Amino acid sequence: MRLLRVYALAYLVFLYAPIVLLPMFAFNNGTIIAFPLTGFTTRWFEAVIATPAIRNAVQNSLIIAVSSAVISTALAVCAARASTRYRFPGKAGIMGLIMLPIVLPEIIVAVSLLVVLLGVGVNLSILTVILGHVLICTPFCIAILNSAFQSLDRSLEEAAYDLGESRWSTFRLVTLPLVAPGIVSSLLISFTISLDEFIIAYFLAGTQATLPVYIFSQFRFPQAVPVIMALGTILVALSVTLLACAEYFRRRSIARTGGPQSGGLT
Amino acid sequence: MGAGVPRRLGRSEAARGFVLIGPPAIYAILLLAAPLGTMLLYSFLTDGYLEIIWTLTLDNYREAWTDPLYRSVVLRSLRVAAMVTLVTVCLAFPIAYYVSFHVRPSRKGLWLFLITIPFWTSYLIRVFLWKVILGYNGVINSGLLGLGVIDEPLTFILYNVNAVVITLAHAYAPFAILPIFVALERIDRSLLEAGRDLGESGPMTFWRVTLPLAMPGVVAAVLIVFIPTIGDYVTPALVGGPEGRMVANLIQLQYLRLDNFPLGSAIALSAMAIVTVVSLVFLFLNRRFLRAAP
Numbered sequence: 299m300r301l302l303r304v305y306a307l308a309y310l311v312f313l314y315a316p317i318v319l320l321p322m323f324a325f326n327n328g329t330i331i332a333f334p335l336t337g338f339t340t341r342w343f344e345a346v347i348a349t350p351a352i353r354n355a356v357q358n359s360l361i362i363a364v365s366s367a368v369i370s371t372a373l374a375v376c377a378a379r380a381s382t383r384y385r386f387p388g389k390a391g392i393m394g395l396i397m398l399p400i401v402l403p404e405i406i407v408a409v410s411l412l413v414v415l416l417g418v419g420v421n422l423s424i425l426t427v428i429l430g431h432v433l434i435c436t437p438f439c440i441a442i443l444n445s446a447f448q449s450l451d452r453s454l455e456e457a458a459y460d461l462g463e464s465r466w467s468t469f470r471l472v473t474l475p476l477v478a479p480g481i482v483s484s485l486l487i488s489f490t491i492s493l494d495e496f497i498i499a500y501f502l503a504g505t506q507a508t509l510p511v512y513i514f515s516q517f518r519f520p521q522a523v524p525v526i527m528a529l530g531t532i533l534v535a536l537s538v539t540l541l542a543c544a545e546y547f548r549r550r551s552i553a554r555t556g557g558p559q560s561g562g563l564t
Numbered sequence: 565m566g567a568g569v570p571r572r573l574g575r576s577e578a579a580r581g582f583v584l585i586g587p588p589a590i591y592a593i594l595l596l597a598a599p600l601g602t603m604l605l606y607s608f609l610t611d612g613y614l615e616i617i618w619t620l621t622l623d624n625y626r627e628a629w630t631d632p633l634y635r636s637v638v639l640r641s642l643r644v645a646a647m648v649t650l651v652t653v654c655l656a657f658p659i660a661y662y663v664s665f666h667v668r669p670s671r672k673g674l675w676l677f678l679i680t681i682p683f684w685t686s687y688l689i690r691v692f693l694w695k696v697i698l699g700y701n702g703v704i705n706s707g708l709l710g711l712g713v714i715d716e717p718l719t720f721i722l723y724n725v726n727a728v729v730i731t732l733a734h735a736y737a738p739f740a741i742l743p744i745f746v747a748l749e750r751i752d753r754s755l756l757e758a759g760r761d762l763g764e765s766g767p768m769t770f771w772r773v774t775l776p777l778a779m780p781g782v783v784a785a786v787l788i789v790f791i792p793t794i795g796d797y798v799t800p801a802l803v804g805g806p807e808g809r810m811v812a813n814l815i816q817l818q819y820l821r822l823d824n825f826p827l828g829s830a831i832a833l834s835a836m837a838i839v840t841v842v843s844l845v846f847l848f849l850n851r852r853f854l855r856a857a858p
Contacts, residue, residue: 302662303666305659306658309655313682319693319696323696374588376584376585384578389581392585392592395596395597396588401787403796403812403836404792404797405832409829410600411599413602414595414598433592433596494684494686497798497812501816510686514688517692526692533685533686534685537684537685537686549673
């Protein structure tokens with residue numbers, strides 16, 4: 299099984315190759331993105347901070363990502379609760395429709411929304427991007443929250459009813475705290491998805507560039523690329539931190555509700 | 565509970581379920597089902613430059629299916645997606661197998677986390693870095709030149725279908741690994757021992773017991789990789805060059821450049837129909853593995 303282990307390590311190298319190269323070019327003094335490296339500099343990071351267009355794009359992206367995370371998690375709490383706790387006619391069909399964006403190419407979501415929004419005369423802006431991002435984030439949030447609600451011990455809620463709590467206060471005082479780590483994890487995952495999403499933002503943002511749209515537009519200019527590498531390094535560091543947090547909360551959520559430990563974002 | 569819901573109905577389980585599923589369902593109907601329906605309607609209309617002509621016609625589909633340019637792009641997308649799927653799933657299987665069978669249970673979570681991290685980092689930047697790795701002055705070429713393996717830079721690895729396949733195989737790796745891993749984890753280990761006890765060799769046990777039992781995961785991996793890759797826009801646009809354009813680039817061209825929504829809709833829906841048919845055929849061919857799935 300030695301061979302398999304070597305293969306596994308080689309595969310990790312393949313997976314991480316682009317991410318390892320990113321900071322190398324971000325701190326490289328040369329303007330051309332190629333080897334050999336020519337020396338250490340932080341000037342690309344300074345340029346990131348000094349560029350107004352980047353600041354504007356970051357602001358747009360943050361507004362979109364925070365709104366999308368909050369709205370899609372709220373919708374997903376409803377859906378996950380309904381699908382794990384209640385039986386009702388047409389459940390499979392309704393859940394299928396809500397989960398559909400997971401298997402739908404994003405470009406289809408983007409163009410179909412574009413047709414409708416332009417058709418009813420809505421101006422493209424940050425708001426229209428949020429509408430699209432909520433659509434694609436919700437299924438991921440539901441997947442996370444389903445496992446949180448599923449591992450919930452129902453007898454705890456029943457105990458609260460028996461002790462005279464109403465349905466809503468039971469949800470607020472018992473259920474919500476128990477699934478809170480799952481909610482945090484869902485917020486973080488949807489925030490990350492929205493922050494990184496390109497194609498929907500490209501179609502629906504109008505003149506308001508988000509960060510990925512800005513990055514894509516800069517790839518055409520070779521002299522702008524080192525700055526993008528620096529920006530990318532910051533983004534990757536941020537994503538990895540957020541994910542580590544999300545994973546931590548997801549595990550705590552399962553541990554708290556008493557479910558079995560299983561690894562990964564599955 | 566909603567104020568308009570009568571008390572008795574409010575108490576029934578189905579009604580509570582409906583009230584809860586209401587907001588996400590309405591959202592999906594308004595912003596997913598209705599737009600897809602509108603797109604379907606548009607695909608039967610005609611683009612009249614400044615406005616849409618409201619007579620139903622099949623012309624868009626006729627053009628989408630008979631124009632040699634469109635047809636070659638759609639066929640290339642199918643070919644590229646099939647290649648990406650094959651490469652990704654074949655590369656992923658040994659990893660899923662290694663993590664499931666040869667990693668200590670306490671370390672499995674860490675391995676899966678390591679495998680999923682690259683997926684969550686900026687997709688655009690990862691694709692661009694593949695361009696840096698595969699380029700004329702890229703990492704591979706300068707490395708091989710430095711080692712004296714080649715005399716001049718390799719040009720067949722960027723701005724063509726190969727580059728698209730490599731980049732997408734990297735991007736979709738976790739999508740392939742996770743379902744296969746889940747299927748492998750479900751295999752009852754005593755079945756493998758039984759195979760050995762009955763005199764099968766290690767490879768034969770793998771071929772006749774492990775692989776058939778892992779097939780539901782492999783089938784899921786194939787579909788999860790195949791369906792989104794065929795609609796990928798960024799990778800063909802950045803590393804594909806003119807030879808590597810795929811159907812998403814064509815859809816973008818129709819919508820944003822040529823402003824021809826009806827034809828764009830017809831192409832998009834045709835591509836979706838093809839993907840659906842291919843996926844269903846694939847599921848049908850593998851039905852005997854899926855029937856036994858728990």
